Amino acid sequence: MNASKMPPKGRKGGSDPVGGAAERLAEIVGAAERAAAAVIDDAEKQAQGRIDEAQERADRIAADRLRAIADELDPPSAGGEERPRLRTVEAVPEPAESAAPAGPRSDEAGARLLATQMAVSGASRKEIENRLRAGAGIEDPAPLLDAILGPEE
Amino acid sequence: MNLTELQGLEERYLMGTYRRGEVEFVRGEGAMLWDSDGKEYLDLLAGISVCSVGHCHPDVVEAIREQSGRLMHTSNLFYTEPMVRLAERLSESSLGGRVFFANSGTEANECAIKIARKHAHRRGVSSPAIISFERDFHGRTYGSLSATPGLAANPALGPMLEGFRSVPFDDADALRDAVDGQTAAVLIEPIQGEAGIYPLSEDSLIAAREACDAVGALLILDEIQTGVGRTGSLWAYEQTPVRPDVLTSAKALGGGMAIGACITNEAAGAVLEPGDHGSTFAGGPVASAAALAVLDIVDDPVLLRAVRERGRRLREGLEALDGVREVRGRGLMIGVGLEEGLDSAAITVDLLGRGAVVNAPEPRTLRLLPPLTIDDSQADRAIALIGESLLSYKP
DSSP: OOGGGSOOOOOOSSSOHHHHHHHHHHHHHHHHHHHHHHHHHHHHHHHHHHHHHHHHHHHHHHHHHHHHHHHHHSOOOSSSOOOOOOOOOOOOOOOOTTOOOOOSOHHHHHHHHHHHHHHHTTOOHHHHHHHHHHHHOOSOOHHHHHHHHOSOO | OOHHHHHHHHHHHSOSOOOOOSOOEEEEEBTEEEETTOOEEEESSHHHHTOTTOBTOHHHHHHHHHHHTTOOOOOTTSOOHHHHHHHHHHHHTTTSSOEEEESSHHHHHHHHHHHHHHHHHHTTOSSOEEEEETTOOOOSSHHHHHTOHHHHTOGGGOOOOSSEEEEOTTOHHHHHHHOOTTEEEEEEOSEETTTTOEEOOHHHHHHHHHHHHHHTOEEEEEOTTTTTTTTSSSSGGGGSSOOOSEEEEOGGGGBTBOOEEEEEOTTGGGSOOTTSOOOSSTTOHHHHHHHHHHHHHHSOHHHHHHHHHHHHHHHHHHHTSTTEEEEEEETTEEEEEEOTTOOHHHHHHHHHHHTEEOEEEETTEEEEOOOTTOOHHHHHHHHHHHHHHHHHHOO
16 A cells, blocks of 8 residues: 555644644545546446437337338248348447446536535535535535435534 | 353354453443443444444334244245335435345355356356455455455465455555456455455545446445444445445344345346345345334434544544554544554453453554444543553553
8 A cells, every 4th residue: 555545644733723624624625526526527428328328229229110111111022032122220239238327417426425525524514515506506505415414403 | 150151161162263352241232231240331343333323222122023023034935025125225225226135244245246257257258357455354255255365365264266366455556457358346345344444545446446347347345344324424435436336235234133235236236137146044024124223223314424423523532642643444433553562452451341342453453333323422431441541551
């Protein structure tokens, strides 16, 4: 394990506790925001994957319907000489079985992570609320705050 | 029967797999235990994170009493409501897929390993490998044991299962390098528990997720110790940007009843089919009813906030003690790193004498996993007792 990945060492006397706590909180908020951005990127990738899958499914349905129409207009010969047939759209391959599941909406997941990490690091309800409004664009953070912190005391 | 007589019978009739503390506990309530002489103890271990809602929580006791008076067991050949309701609750609170119930953490991991291998075979993988971190602990049955590098290295227990590899703890680059087309899964703990409470960095968790996604492997998080509120959120992964495909739970889930669960996302939940896996006892109505009662208590933002606050109080108090080098962990999962010259095993015995129960997972670490319901005065008492003990041993 390299030193930068070691858990933070215990801090004892000598330093300014208020300044130190503020600095730690700022670091944690920064890290939480970076992590939230990663979640948002990930969710967007997953969402794009879902759109692609849906498009492929739609293509397959269209191909099946075109094939059915083609068969109606130009039925395959029953055992006789093979006749040229109307060309149908090729079906695309099945999507990969291990496609990632859709997660929650990207903004919601990112905001939830940000709020959870701030709560774990000791931020107050007001601090989390302000960050959700200003940093994550959440207009009404109350339901999320209640879910993570419980009802306001 | 006194303690000496119990020890005599143990010597004769029990396999010598444990070194037990020299005390017989006869009663528990909340964060307190009492021994056969009536002496009181502050329990800072909660049966290794099992009694997370405290000893004999009245809601859990009532759920067990009510269910055991009605129906205790039918096997998995039939339906019982508590099991199905518990599966719904676990799925909806985490990955949204399906649940396989087990009787312990190691069995939950066995199920996860089986899912990973079958999932890999479907991808066309011929020699599926499961990758873990060094010092991870996933259990003592042979699949989980093979994924526990420290124990798997014991030649007397060999041979281990094939297809298990490990990389240095928290080395994101090594993990990325180790994952390839033959990888079935990365199976890791978000915070190493048995090793001494070592949180995994976000870098490593993200590396694990990305590496699995790149080859189609599954990411399995072992939340047997971190889950069910221990770290201040219901699941530890909720505090990270990473969502696993599979997570395993046990310990605190049953509040003292033996139950484990392997919980999946939607895709991984479809891997196992009839005949692939099973268990006679798992998901039984009594254990499931107890687990539902536990989740009613723990899956509550007010309790989880208290876990975070109490955890901070304990960590700050412990950091200020003479003899403490560092304090690790999250929520009420705490590792106390001791200074050179202090022996955690000796301090654990000393603390037992002073009326506090802790554990020594490694020579210079005390592990604290108190009930999540511990209050401020009990937290302060814990700090005071540990401080006194450390002072008495300080060279």
